[in-house]
Amino acid sequence: MRGLYTDDFSTTPWWWEAARPVPGPPEPLPAELEVAIIGGGYTGLSAALTMGRMGTRALVLDAEAIGFGASSRNGGMVSGGLKIAGTGLAKRFGEAAADRLVREAAGSFGFLEELIARERIDCAYARTGRFVGAWTRRHLAGMERRAAWLADITGGAVRILPPDRVREELGSDRYFGGMVVEAAGGLHPARYVLGLAEAARQAGAILRGGVRAGRIAREGDGFRVFTSRGNVRAQAVLCATNGYSLHGPNEWLARRLIPVGSYIIATEVLPPATMQRLFPNRRMVSDSRRVLNYFRPCPEGKRVLWGGRASFAPTSPAAAAPVLHRMMTDVFPELGAARISHSWTGNVAFTFDFLPHIGVEDGVHYAAGCQGSGVAMQTWLGHQVALKILGRANARSAFDGLAFPTMRFYSGDPWFLPAVGEWYRLQDRIDRLAA
Numbered sequence: 001m002r003g004l005y006t007d008d009f010s011t012t013p014w015w016w017e018a019a020r021p022v023p024g025p026p027e028p029l030p031a032e033l034e035v036a037i038i039g040g041g042y043t044g045l046s047a048a049l050t051m052g053r054m055g056t057r058a059l060v061l062d063a064e065a066i067g068f069g070a071s072s073r074n075g076g077m078v079s080g081g082l083k084i085a086g087t088g089l090a091k092r093f094g095e096a097a098a099d100r101l102v103r104e105a106a107g108s109f110g111f112l113e114e115l116i117a118r119e120r121i122d123c124a125y126a127r128t129g130r131f132v133g134a135w136t137r138r139h140l141a142g143m144e145r146r147a148a149w150l151a152d153i154t155g156g157a158v159r160i161l162p163p164d165r166v167r168e169e170l171g172s173d174r175y176f177g178g179m180v181v182e183a184a185g186g187l188h189p190a191r192y193v194l195g196l197a198e199a200a201r202q203a204g205a206i207l208r209g210g211v212r213a214g215r216i217a218r219e220g221d222g223f224r225v226f227t228s229r230g231n232v233r234a235q236a237v238l239c240a241t242n243g244y245s246l247h248g249p250n251e252w253l254a255r256r257l258i259p260v261g262s263y264i265i266a267t268e269v270l271p272p273a274t275m276q277r278l279f280p281n282r283r284m285v286s287d288s289r290r291v292l293n294y295f296r297p298c299p300e301g302k303r304v305l306w307g308g309r310a311s312f313a314p315t316s317p318a319a320a321a322p323v324l325h326r327m328m329t330d331v332f333p334e335l336g337a338a339r340i341s342h343s344w345t346g347n348v349a350f351t352f353d354f355l356p357h358i359g360v361e362d363g364v365h366y367a368a369g370c371q372g373s374g375v376a377m378q379t380w381l382g383h384q385v386a387l388k389i390l391g392r393a394n395a396r397s398a399f400d401g402l403a404f405p406t407m408r409f410y411s412g413d414p415w416f417l418p419a420v421g422e423w424y425r426l427q428d429r430i431d432r433l434a435a
């Protein structure tokens with residue numbers, strides 16, 4: 001029997017083969033400037049780009065390399081709004097505020113498409129649409145109920161597929177039907193984040209990798225940020241550290257974010273006929289489980305990229321690989337012999353109310369918490385927070401200044417995750433047995 005791994009198996013993201021974030025030479029930091037941004041992912045870079053386009057020079061610091069975090073590691077599946085839709089928002093906020101939240105989130109998709117086109121970012125973006133597989137019959141019924149509303153929110157067609165038509169979209173018999181959401185796309189996340197960095201740099205931003213920010217202290221009417229490469233004075237500070245906020249400069253923010261490891265494998269190059277059978281329309285794919293799978297063909301359509309929560313306790317990409325392979329062959333049995341060439345992980349940030357947030361605490365700005373769905377949304381929130389810092393927002397973002405809950409005694413290290421995660425997984429199994 002052939003082994004599970006290719007000879008050149010790697011635990012770095014497959015995306016890095018084409019676009020690897022590197023810290024760059026250790027250049028000095030400016031002594032003083034208007035805005036310091038901590039975190040060089042979509043959030044920080046999008047904020048820096050908007051500021052640059054409006055004539056304000058921002059400094060973006062990343063403890064590793066610019067783009068090192070989730071932004072160069074994710075699935076590259078782009079949509080707006082899907083994640084927060086249907087989570088009981090109307091009950092919590094009232095109809096009008098819930099509608100604003102959902103429509104703003106959905107709008108992040110169009111914003112991203114425009115940004116990529118305007119800045120000419122070469123990141124293999126394609127409007128592929130997304131297929132969402134129904135894990136149970138009840139989930140399919142829920143999709144049917146929400147389809148018209150979702151079409152209205154996203155501005156694109158939403159089609160329901162009964163179980164006997166799933167193969168029009170996906171080479172699997174594992175789902176009880178599903179839905180196709182046309183307002184969705186796919187890109188190469190590492191090429192996108194490095195392209196965004198280049199656009200921000202050209203707009204005037206100063207980018208520094210390999211610089212870890214420590215304490216943020218008030219000084220006069222601004223701040224002093226202490227870093228591993230000296231300190232910087234800035235009028236305003238933005239924390240854009242998302243799933244990497246633990247032990248960082250903003251304890252308040254870390255206490256409100258739940259870092260969750262997400263894992264992805266890439267298969268070896270597969271025969272074109274196999275790829276065509278598995279992904280006849282090259283859609284992005286996810287499913288309706290609580291602990292969901294997300295998967296897609298790579299941009300060239302030659303490999304399967306398969307993502308999921310391989311473990312809720314910290315584990316290594318090497319240990320996660322066989323678990324993800326099993327999940328993959330559960331949906332695509334014909335991939336039993338497909339070898340894994342890459343397995344990697346990255347941190348997403350969940351929040352206790354399942355919503356992303358932007359705001360200010362003790363004078364320091366933040367934008368975070370996209371629950372694992374931030375390619376469009378964190379780009380948008382970075383833009384929004386930049387407008388806010390510059391005092392240039394025409395209207396307040398619906399995600400700005402919402403109550404941002406934490407939990408008593410929670411310090412940012414989610415000790416409860418393995419138990420909660422396994423509970424969700426068990427619920428998925430029970431739902432399926434009852435389906």
Ligand SMILES: Cc1cc2nc3c(=O)[nH]c(=O)nc-3n(C[C@H](O)[C@H](O)[C@H](O)COP(=O)(O)OP(=O)(O)OC[C@H]3O[C@@H](n4cnc5c(N)ncnc54)[C@H](O)[C@@H]3O)c2cc1C
Binds near residue numbers: 079214262347368
């Ligand atoms: C495996 C995986 C799959 C995903 N799949 C998808 C998907 O298909 N679609 C989707 O929409 N979203 C997806 N996401 C989520 C998406 O990637 C994130 O929401 C988004 O990248 C967050 O961007 P960010 O800029 O806020 O954070 P990040 O990109 O994580 O950047 C935060 C940065 O802060 C830096 N940092 C931390 N502390 C400090 C410090 N003290 N000083 C300086 N720098 C610091 C880190 O080094 C890091 O680079 C996925 C995430 C992961 C991990």
